[in-house]
Structures are given as C-alpha cells and as structure tokens.
Amino acid sequence: MIRAAGLALALALVGCRPPLPPPRTEAAPAARLAAAPAGVDVDATCTPTGIERCFDAVDDNCNGVIDEGCGLHTGLVQFAAAWSAPADVDLVVSDPAGQTPRPGEATASGVRMDRACSGREGDGCHGQSLENVFYDGEGPPPRGTWRVVVRLARLDQATPPVLVRLGARVGGRSFDAKVALAASGDERAFAFEW
Numbered sequence: 001m002i003r004a005a006g007l008a009l010a011l012a013l014v015g016c017r018p019p020l021p022p023p024r025t026e027a028a029p030a031a032r033l034a035a036a037p038a039g040v041d042v043d044a045t046c047t048p049t050g051i052e053r054c055f056d057a058v059d060d061n062c063n064g065v066i067d068e069g070c071g072l073h074t075g076l077v078q079f080a081a082a083w084s085a086p087a088d089v090d091l092v093v094s095d096p097a098g099q100t101p102r103p104g105e106a107t108a109s110g111v112r113m114d115r116a117c118s119g120r121e122g123d124g125c126h127g128q129s130l131e132n133v134f135y136d137g138e139g140p141p142p143r144g145t146w147r148v149v150v151r152l153a154r155l156d157q158a159t160p161p162v163l164v165r166l167g168a169r170v171g172g173r174s175f176d177a178k179v180a181l182a183a184s185g186d187e188r189a190f191a192f193e194w
C-alpha cells in the first residue's frame with residue numbers, strides 16, 4: 001500500500017513537471033541527391049542481398065561501404081562505377097572545391113582515384129572494370145556539392161548500350177543508380193549535397 005502510494009506520488013510529480021524543451025541536436029543534415037539525369041532512378045534505400053560481392057559498385061551487405069574486402073580503397077565518401085562491356089568508361093568526380101582526382105594524383109582535399117579501367121587487355125583491371133574514387137584526407141570529408149559524371153569515353157567493340165552501375169556513399173548514405181550509355185561521349189551527370 002505504501003509502495004503504491006509512493007508510485008502515485010511520483011507519477012503526480014512527473015505529471016506536474018513543466019514539459020522539457022526539445023533536446024538540442026547538432027546532427028548534420030543528411031546527404032541528399034541534388035541532381036540526377038532524366039529517366040534515371042537513384043535508389044537511396046539499401047536492401048541487403050547477402051555477402052559483399054566485388055567489383056559491382058553495389059553495397060550488397062548494406063554496411064555503408066561499397067565493395068569492401070575487394071582490394072579497393074574505401075572512405076567516408078566513395079563513388080564507384082562498374083561495367084562489364086569491353087568499353088572505356090570514365091568516372092569523373094568533382095569535390096566541393098571543384099577539383100577532380102586523377103589516377104595517382106589526389107585533390108587538395110584528399111580525394112583519390114585508385115583504378116582507371118579502359119575495358120582493354122592490360123589495363124590492370126583483369127576484366128572487372130570498375131573505377132573508384134574515395135576520400136582519403138584527414139578529418140571529415142569536405143561539405144558541399146559533389147558532382148559525378150559517368151561517361152562513355154570509347155564504345156570500342158562493345159555492343160551498345162553499355163550498362164554502368166554507379167554506387168555512391170556520401171554523408172553516411174548510400175545511393176545506387178544504373179545508367180545506359182549508347183555512344184562514345186555519352187554521359188550522365190549527378191550531384192550530391194552534403
């Protein structure tokens with residue numbers, strides 16, 4: 001009986017307390033897709049399909065990292081483009097300062113590219129064509145607009161269209177898109193804001 005009375009008193013006290021102000025949150029705004037080509041669906045909901053498969057530019061296990069454990073570099077920002085046709089596709093990423101990394105040459109912000117695949121023999125990609133750009137700098141990645149272009153540099157002997165899978169990891173979110181490129185010079189542009 002005493003315990004019940006104490007509980008009633010405690011509930012009454014809680015009931016009399018003025019409502020607490022909402023907690024202050026310093027959470028950063030989530031990354032978002034700022035621009036995508038017409039007719040291209042960009043999926044921002046990751047559905048796990050099992051273990052991570054290599055060189056498909058897809059975060060198969062939805063752990064937020066694309067193609068980890070495959071010998072690729074990964075980072076808090078990562079973009080990957082994968083294709084299977086014997087064509088030369090370029091992944092061109094501009095960081096928020098507008099700088100684009102080239103193989104072996106990082107941007108001032110620390111964005112690197114660790115593969116350049118041409119779809120030809122001897123390109124070092126062993127038929128697993130994937131280009132990969134990642135943030136490798138100190139501290140958190142730069143905020144702003146990250147621009148990504150997927151370009152068919154040369155159709156070569158491939159039968160069009162060349163299907164390219166684009167995976168993006170920005171601000172803790174994963175994005176996935178498929179593009180079809182029909183002729184040399186054909187390209188699709190995306191922008192991610194974070």
Ligand SMILES: [Ca+2]
Nearest residue numbers: 059061063065
């Ligand atoms: Ca993964």
Ligand SMILES: [Ca+2]
Nearest residue numbers: 053058060067
């Ligand atoms: Ca994968």
